[in-house]
Amino acid sequence: MIDLLAYLPSKRKQTASGWISVNAPCCVHNGESADRRQRGGLKISEQGWSWHCFNCQFTASFVQGRNLTFKARKLLTWLNVPPEEIERINLESLRHRSVHGILDDRQRTANAVQNIQFEDRELPEGFIIVDQHTPVHWQYLRERCIPQDYPMGMVGGRPNAKWQPRPGIIVPFTYEARIVGHTTRYLDNKSPKYIHDIQPGYVFGADLQRPDWQHVLVMEGVFDALSISGLAVLHADISDAQARLIRSLGREITVVPDQDTAGVKLIDRAVELGWAVSMPEWPPEMKDVNDAVKQYGRLATLIHIMQARETSKIKIELRRKQLAKRL
Numbered sequence: 001m002i003d004l005l006a007y008l009p010s011k012r013k014q015t016a017s018g019w020i021s022v023n024a025p026c027c028v029h030n031g032e033s034a035d036r037r038q039r040g041g042l043k044i045s046e047q048g049w050s051w052h053c054f055n056c057q058f059t060a061s062f063v064q065g066r067n068l069t070f071k072a073r074k075l076l077t078w079l080n081v082p083p084e085e086i087e088r089i090n091l092e093s094l095r096h097r098s099v100h101g102i103l104d105d106r107q108r109t110a111n112a113v114q115n116i117q118f119e120d121r122e123l124p125e126g127f128i129i130v131d132q133h134t135p136v137h138w139q140y141l142r143e144r145c146i147p148q149d150y151p152m153g154m155v156g157g158r159p160n161a162k163w164q165p166r167p168g169i170i171v172p173f174t175y176e177a178r179i180v181g182h183t184t185r186y187l188d189n190k191s192p193k194y195i196h197d198i199q200p201g202y203v204f205g206a207d208l209q210r211p212d213w214q215h216v217l218v219m220e221g222v223f224d225a226l227s228i229s230g231l232a233v234l235h236a237d238i239s240d241a242q243a244r245l246i247r248s249l250g251r252e253i254t255v256v257p258d259q260d261t262a263g264v265k266l267i268d269r270a271v272e273l274g275w276a277v278s279m280p281e282w283p284p285e286m287k288d289v290n291d292a293v294k295q296y297g298r299l300a301t302l303i304h305i306m307q308a309r310e311t312s313k314i315k316i317e318l319r320r321k322q323l324a325k326r327l
C-alpha cells in the first residue's frame with residue numbers, strides 16, 4: 001500500500017467520517033490560488049485511498065493491486081515524490097494484485113463494452129464535508145441513520161455575510177470512485193426540496209457494493225440506498241440504461257418499492273424486468289426503507305426485506321394489489 005500520509009503536509013485535521021484535511025497541493029496546478037484552508041481531503045480505506053480537493057475539485061484514487069492512474073501519478077508528483085519512487089510504488093502495488101483486482105478489471109472492461117460510463121462532474125461551489133462542527137446537518141444525518149463513512153456535504157456560509165446558502169445536505173454521486181453528479185436535499189421547508197445533477201442512466205450506490213455480496217437492493221431514494229447500502233434509481237422508474245448498469249453488477253436483484261403510488265409504478269417495472277420484489281409488512285406510516293431502518297435498525301430491516309423477497313409474478317401482483325388498495 002502507498003503510504004500517502006508520509007508525503008502529505010504535516011499540518012492536518014481529521015474528521016469523524018475519516019477524512020484527513022491538508023492544504024491541497026493540486027490547486028496551483030489547476031489554475032486556482034494556493035490552498036491555505038486545508039481543503040484537500042484524503043480518505044484511506046483497506047483497499048487504497050481517494051483524494052478530493054474541495055478547492056480546485058481535483059480528484060484521484062488508488063486501489064491496491066492496480067496500476068497507478070494518471071491522476072494519482074499527478075498527485076504524487078505535486079507532492080514532490082520523485083519519478084523513480086512513483087515507478088517503485090506502481091510495481092509494489094501490482095505485486096499485490098488480488099482476485100478482487102482482477103474481477104474489478106473484468107468489470108471495467110465489461111462496463112466499457114456496454115458503454116456504461118459517466119463524465120466527471122463538479123460539486124457545488126463552497127462544498128464542505130458535514131461533521132460535528134456543522135451540528136444542524138450532522139444531526140439530520142444521524143436522525144436518518146446515514147452511515148458516517150459516506151462523505152456527505154453542505155455549502156458553508158460566510159459568517160456575518162448578507163447572503164447565506166439555503167441549508168441543505170449534498171450527496172455526492174460517485175461511479176468507480178469518481179464524482180459524477182450530486183443531489184442536494186434542502187432542510188428548510190421551501191421548494192424545491194431537491195436539486196439534482198444526474199447523468200442519464202446513472203444509478204446511485206454501485207460504489208457501496210462489496211465484491212463478495214451476492215444480492216443487491218434497488219430503491220427509489222438516495223437516503224434509502226445509503227441507509228442500507230443499496231442502489232437508488234432516483235425516480236419512480238428504471239430506465240433501460242439504469243437496468244443495464246444494475247445487471248452489470250452481476251448480483252441477485254431485488255426491488256424494494258416505497259409504500260406509495262410511485263412505489264406501485266416501480267413494482268410494475270420490476271415485474272417487466274423479471275426482477276424480484278420485496279414488500280415487507282411494515283405499518284402503513286412507514287413509507288420507505290429509511291423509515292424502517294430508523295425504526296428497526298439496519299440489520300433487522302435487511303432481514304425483513306430478504307424474508308419478504310418474492311420472485312413469483314402472481315405473488316408480487318397480489319402484494320401490489322394490497323398496496324394499491326390501501327393508498
Ligand SMILES: [Zn+2]
Nearest residue numbers: 026027053056
Ligand atoms: Zn486543489
